[in-house]
Amino acid sequence: METLDEYLARIENPSHRERMREIFNWIKDKYPNLKPVIKWNQPMFTDHGTFIIGFSTSKKHAAVAPEQVAIAHAKDDIEKAGYDYTENIIRIPWERPVPYALLEKLIEFNIRDKADCKTFWRK
Template sequence: MAITNTDRTSYFPLIEKRYGEKMSYWYAVMKKLEGKKYPEQIAHLKENYGFSQAHANALVMYSRGSKSAARFSSVSDYYKSLDPKQAKLVKAIFAAIKKKHPKLTLVIAWNQPMLKSGEKYVFGVSTSKNHISIAPWSEKVLKKFAPEFKEYRVTKKTIALPNDWKVDQKLLCDMVAAGVKEKSI
């Protein structure tokens, strides 16, 4: 069962069921790991109890005081967290796409802005200090459009663009159209 709620406690019934102990037991385990670094706590749960990464992360982060995985309640909150230059670029990218594809929905998922067609993700953006990454949510679409981005770093899932990239509306819209078409098949 997939968790769609960002509240870390939403994992707890699954943790109890899968690992056979009540949460009080797991709180005691985490108490013993108090003061250890995050990777050590995660490794302990995975190696000693067979926890998945998602379950271990939920328990570790909850025990560290983080009750929710959500950092942004809206796209505008996300924009406020960015450097103004990056925010301007990300807004321009989404504006260009939404102009041609107004039925797509702009949402926050995994603490990043994403465009959805119905229930399927078709495009996303993430940021780091020196670049932004765009993701068409399809390896097939990425492979098709990779030659258009040959001067940039292209991985299996993303394209890293400089913070001063000039938005190419046609290219972005063609990429998104290919993704929407693929998802609707």
């Protein structure tokens, strides 16, 4: 699996597949400088070769993985929005709207915070 389309094709539930397509298209439209990649069978977006945000899906939710530092940065917003989260992921239940303002905050934080990062992950 090498492209977002290949990833999407593997999502069995059509409404889940379309939701992920909408999220990916939103990111590509809003952040055309980010490069979509598939690593470890998961869709991710990178900037100058460094990880910015990744996604995965399960039966009950889509998971957003922006790295622990970004989750800590947006913790209050995540809690106010009522999303379940861990140090590593934010769970977006399929029946809830996509929190685009929160995704924007996470992505923009990582782009700024990792502007000089020379590695894929933070060190």
